Amino acid sequence: MKRLLLAALLLSGTALAQTFPDRPPRILGGFAAGGTSDLINRILAEGVFATLGHRPVVEVRTGANGFIAAAEAARSGADGYTIVQCATGVMTISPELPGANMAIDPARDLIPIANFAHSSQVMVVRQQSPFRTVADVLAAARARPGEVSYASAGIGAVSHLSGARLEQLAQVRMLHVPYRGAALGVLDVLAGRADLIITNLGDAAQQIRAGEMRLLAFADGIGSPAFPDTPQIGATVPGYAVSGWFGYCAGRGTPEAIVGRWAEAIRVAASDPVTLRRFAENGLVARYEAPAEFSRTIAADRVTWREVIQGANIRVE
Template sequence: MKRPASLAVLLFVALLPLSARAEFPDRPPRIVVGQVAGGSSDIISRMVADAISPTLGQRVVVENRPGVNGAIGAEFVARSAPDGYTAYQCPMSTLSITAQLPGGAPMDVGAELLPISNVTLSSYGLVVPASSSYRNVGDILAAARARPGAVTFGSPGPGSAQHLSGELMARMGQVSMQHVPYRGAAPAVVDLIAGRIDFMMTNLGDITRQVQSGDVRLLAQGDPSRFPIFPDLPRIADTLPGFEVTGWFGFCLPKGTPAAVIARWDDAIRAAMQNEAFRQRLTEAGFSPIYEGPEAFATRLAADRAKWLDVIRAANLRAQ
C-alpha cells in the first residue's frame, strides 16, 4: 500500500508554479515591433532591448511584425500568452489612433494591452525635400489653397499619427491635401528625399539624420517643446494656433500578465532610463527621454485616446 504524500511534498508541488514565475525570465523575452525596420519604433526597441538585457539576465530579442500601422503586431502580442515573454513596443499612433479607427484593427488592442513603461516623447516635425520651394508652413497652405488636392503628404500608413497630423493640419488650415500612405516610415522618407511627395509630418527621430545630412529640410515642429538639436525651430502653431502633436514610445504586455512580471520589466526599463549615457543616445537619435511607470503611462494613454478619437470623428475617417 502506497503511503500518502507528506505535507512538505504537497506544499512543494503547490508552490512550484509560483517559483517558476518568480524566476522570470528563464529564457530570452522578445519585443514585437509593429513597424518595418529602420523607423522610430524599431530604433527605440533595439536600443531598449540592448539596455535592459543585462538587468533581466537574458538577451532580449526584437521581432518585426509590420502591417496596418502596427495593429498586426499589437494583436499578435495581445493574443500571446500573458507570461511576460512577449512585449509590444506600443507607439502613440497604434494604441491611440489605429485601435480606435473604424476598420483599423480587428480588436481594440488599446484595451487588451497593459502599459508597462514609457521611455520617450517624440516631437513631430514638418519636413520637405531639400529641393522643395516651400520655406514655411504658410507656403504649403498657400499652395494647397491654390491647387486643392494637389499638395501631397506621406505617412507610414492610413490611420497613423503622421496621417492624422496631416489631416489635422489640412482641417485647421481649411485646405484640401492628398494623403499618400506607405508601409512604414522608412519608405515614406525615401520617397520624400526623392521628391515624390511634397511633405511629411513625422517623428523627429525618423528624420533627424536626414535633416542633419541635408537630404530634407525641417520647416516646423508640431509641439511647444524645445528640442535640443533644433532649439530655434518654428512651431506649426505659429501659423495654425492650437495645433499640437506629441508622440510617445512605450512598452506594453498582454492583459492578464502577473503584476510581478510587469514589475520586472518596469524595473529593467527604469534602470536603463536612469543611465545618462543611454538617455544621451536617445537624444542624439532624435527623441526626448522620459520615464513613466505603469500608472503615469496609463494616464497618458487614456488622455491621448480621447484626443485622437475626437479628431477621427470630426474628420469622419476610416481605415483605407
C-alpha cells in the first residue's frame, strides 16, 4: 500500500510539473528596485520565459534584510507559483546572528531551487573622496576611530558583515550606516553622506564606468577581467575575502518535480547569451548550481559567516 501511495504521489507530481505553469508565476525580491538584486530578478524573468512559457512577474518587497520577501514566499503556498531570491543574509547570516528577528526559519520554511549568479564584492567611494587606496581608508579609520562610515544594505546584510570583517581583521573602528538595500547605500556614498560601501560590483559598475565612483579594491580574492589592475583588499588586509551569490528558493512543501522544473529553467537562463551579455555589462557572472549543490553552498557559507559574527561579537540590539 505504501509503495502504491508513493508511486501515485510521484506520478501526480510529474503530471503537475508537465503542466506547470499555466499562468505567470511570481519572483519576489527583498531589496530596493535599481540594485543588483532587482536587476538579476528581471534578467531571470526574461531568461526563464522560453522554458516555462510564461514570463514571471517581478515584485519587490523590501525590508528586514530580505525577510519580508522571504516570508511572503514561504506563506504563499507550495504550488511553485511564488519563488524568492533567497538572499545571502536571509539564508546564511541572520540564522547565525544573535538577536535577529526572523519572520521565518529559512532552513525549515524555504527549499533551495538553484543558484543563478555571482558578483564580486568591491570597495567603492565617490570620485571626490580623498581615499585612493584601502590603506588610505584604514589610516583614516585609525586616526579618527568611529568616524569613517561605511554604508550597507541593512543590518545583517553581506555588505554589513563585509565591513565588520574589515574592522575585525584590520583592527579599526568605523561607523556602520544601514540602508534598505544596496542601491540606496550607493546613492548616499555618491552624495557624500557615507564614505564608502563594500558591495556587489553590479551595484556600482555603472557609476564606476561613468567616473562617478572610484573602485578601490576587490574583496573576493578573484577580481574581474573588466578591471584587471584593481587590487584585492586581502593584499592590504591578509585573510580578507568575501563574495556574493544570488539564488532562488520556494516555499516548504513545493513538489520536487516543480522545484526541478524551476531549476531547469534557471539552468537554461544561466547559459543564455542574452543573460551572459547583460551579466557582463553589470559586473556579474553566471553561477548555476542545482538544488543539492546550492544547498551545500548555503550550509558552507553559514559556517563562514558564523565565524565572522562570533569573532566580531555582532548582534542585533
